[in-house]
Amino acid sequence: MEIIDYLIVVAYFIFSVSIALIYSKRAGKSTNDFFLSGRNLPWYLAGISMVATTFAADTPLAVTELVAKNGISGNWIWWNFAFGGMLTVFFFARLWRRAGIMTEAEFAEIRYSGKPARFLRGFRALYLGLFMNVIIIGWVNKAMSSILQGMFGIDESVIMIYVFGCMILVALYSAISGLWGVVITDAFQFFIAMIGCIILAIIVINSPQVGGVAGLKQNLPEYVFDFFPTISDVPSAAGTLAMSAFSFLAYIGIIWWASWYPGSEPGGGGYVAQRMMSAKDEKNSLFATLFFQIAHYAIRPWPWILVGLASLVLYPELADAQKGMGFIYAMRDFLPAGLKGLLVAAFFAAYMSTIATQLNWGTSYIINDFYKRFLNEGKSESHYVLSSRIATIILMMVSLVVTLFISKISGAWAFIIECGAGVGLVLILRWFWWRINAWSEISAMITPFVIFPILKNFGILFPYSLFIIVPVTTLVWLIVTFLTKPTSEEVLISFYRKIHPGGLMWKRISSKLPEVESDSGFFRLFINWLIGVILVYSILFGTGKLIFGEFKDFIIYLIIAVVSIAIIYFNLSKMGWKTIVK
Numbered sequence: 001m002e003i004i005d006y007l008i009v010v011a012y013f014i015f016s017v018s019i020a021l022i023y024s025k026r027a028g029k030s031t032n033d034f035f036l037s038g039r040n041l042p043w044y045l046a047g048i049s050m051v052a053t054t055f056a057a058d059t060p061l062a063v064t065e066l067v068a069k070n071g072i073s074g075n076w077i078w079w080n081f082a083f084g085g086m087l088t089v090f091f092f093a094r095l096w097r098r099a100g101i102m103t104e105a106e107f108a109e110i111r112y113s114g115k116p117a118r119f120l121r122g123f124r125a126l127y128l129g130l131f132m133n134v135i136i137i138g139w140v141n142k143a144m145s146s147i148l149q150g151m152f153g154i155d156e157s158v159i160m161i162y163v164f165g166c167m168i169l170v171a172l173y174s175a176i177s178g179l180w181g182v183v184i185t186d187a188f189q190f191f192i193a194m195i196g197c198i199i200l201a202i203i204v205i206n207s208p209q210v211g212g213v214a215g216l217k218q219n220l221p222e223y224v225f226d227f228f229p230t231i232s233d234v235p236s237a238a239g240t241l242a243m244s245a246f247s248f249l250a251y252i253g254i255i256w257w258a259s260w261y262p263g264s265e266p267g268g269g270g271y272v273a274q275r276m277m278s279a280k281d282e283k284n285s286l287f288a289t290l291f292f293q294i295a296h297y298a299i300r301p302w303p304w305i306l307v308g309l310a311s312l313v314l315y316p317e318l319a320d321a322q323k324g325m326g327f328i329y330a331m332r333d334f335l336p337a338g339l340k341g342l343l344v345a346a347f348f349a350a351y352m353s354t355i356a357t358q359l360n361w362g363t364s365y366i367i368n369d370f371y372k373r374f375l376n377e378g379k380s381e382s383h384y385v386l387s388s389r390i391a392t393i394i395l396m397m398v399s400l401v402v403t404l405f406i407s408k409i410s411g412a413w414a415f416i417i418e419c420g421a422g423v424g425l426v427l428i429l430r431w432f433w434w435r436i437n438a439w440s441e442i443s444a445m446i447t448p449f450v451i452f453p454i455l456k457n458f459g460i461l462f463p464y465s466l467f468i469i470v471p472v473t474t475l476v477w478l479i480v481t482f483l484t485k486p487t488s489e490e491v492l493i494s495f496y497r498k499i500h501p502g503g504l505m506w507k508r509i510s511s512k513l514p515e516v517e518s519d520s521g522f523f524r525l526f527i528n529w530l531i532g533v534i535l536v537y538s539i540l541f542g543t544g545k546l547i548f549g550e551f552k553d554f555i556i557y558l559i560i561a562v563v564s565i566a567i568i569y570f571n572l573s574k575m576g577w578k579t580i581v582k
Helices: 003-022 031-039 043-054 059-070 072-079 082-099 107-111 114-152 156-205 212-219 245-258 270-278 282-299 302-314 320-334 339-375 381-404 412-419 423-429 438-457 466-483 489-499 504-510 522-547 551-574
Strands: none
Touching: 003 156, 003 339, 031 156, 031 270, 031 339, 031 381, 043 156, 043 270, 043 282, 043 339, 059 072, 059 114, 059 302, 059 320, 072 302, 072 522, 082 245, 082 270, 082 282, 082 489, 082 522, 107 114, 107 489, 114 156, 114 320, 114 339, 114 381, 114 438, 156 212, 156 270, 156 302, 156 320, 156 339, 156 381, 212 302, 245 423, 245 466, 270 282, 270 339, 282 522, 302 320, 302 522, 320 339, 339 381, 412 438, 412 466, 423 438, 423 466, 438 466, 489 504, 522 551
């Protein structure tokens, strides 16, 4: 890199820290401000923050690797989650905002009763906020070290010093500014990251070595450009993604509703729920989540996909395990001075937005759902804000230690999906069926961890394992639900007064509260969900057709998208949301 590149990177860091300092006073008012921005975020900031958080430093590399190995259709491994994402938009976003809680873990004690509810809240606080969180942060740290090594050739013995220095900076501005600073820097960092990736894609695709879109089509086999995988029991030797009918059914018909996965939790959860609860009102919560789904699945991936396709032409010799590094090599080999610094800043932006959210979100669980709830109740808000800032730094230090022990996380996403399989249905139904209790969730969380090693021992691997884990887990939690006492009627009535989700499965409680106006219009919500899924995929595929110059198909997808938007807007208007922005 040249002097100008380093100046751009330094300027990026200065601007990011400046934002944190500006919002430090606002975050210090209360834990509500520190963790939820005072519940006053407009939909566009909350939505952009969701997208920025899921844009980690290794995300472009992961998509590049999928495309280089299996063509564009390889992305169905994560595109399938759009079904669950749209379910969250129309059925759950408004409920999360209405709940008036600070974290997902806190939900346990407004929905369930007794010692099981308290245990569930405390367990989820430590399991998700600490254990799972530091593993995810360690994973992101390891990915960032690989990026810096590939870009600059920094020696492996000192690479972590650079990563740790960056993480310490992120922890400091997260501790100072709370969610307000995190969200505002997310917006800045997201635009830097996207602009950088778009510029890279344009330069690489139009380089003489690739020869534009026409050159891509000429140099690569036709199947690479297919948007859908081949349904076959025999893997294609050519390299396209070939799925058996059972595999495709697992991805399209099971994973999105049955499995817990960070950022794609059935019914919402984690940092996505945090952003929904931070929105100004239910309308802003819904539109923030809708924007997130469209940007996350349909718009953001295309620069990465194009670089992934170009890497097949530019670096055909890369081994499968190294194909993701094609993105980094393209940066190194094709960007001129100035733009190279912008792309490095873009990767730091992607890294920092993810780490900042993980630290703030994880700290919210540790402080609100463990420290404040079980260890030190009744203190002032200033005490808990200070405790939150200290906890952010401690969480950062623990994550740094964990990072040192992570050498490789191969198949971690599949492990998480398998060990979260079956719990998704409980997370969905807990809002709409009064009989779900704390033991339902606890048993659904434990069962997959018992079944997973048994199936692995018999050689039943992902995704086929889901056809056993999901029904067995579902059967177990249903049996446990009916063998254990229901949630106390007092808690159920309190929950229904506050959330009033409506539906036949709450009839036993709602019949005792004739003065409470229950939610209705479920048929419209169901239609919106289906049309929302169509909207995401029509924008996704339509953008691809436009890029590849297939204008007739682009027009068709454009019409489908416009009609989908009109239907959703009409339905929401009928339900009371007449405008997107007040």
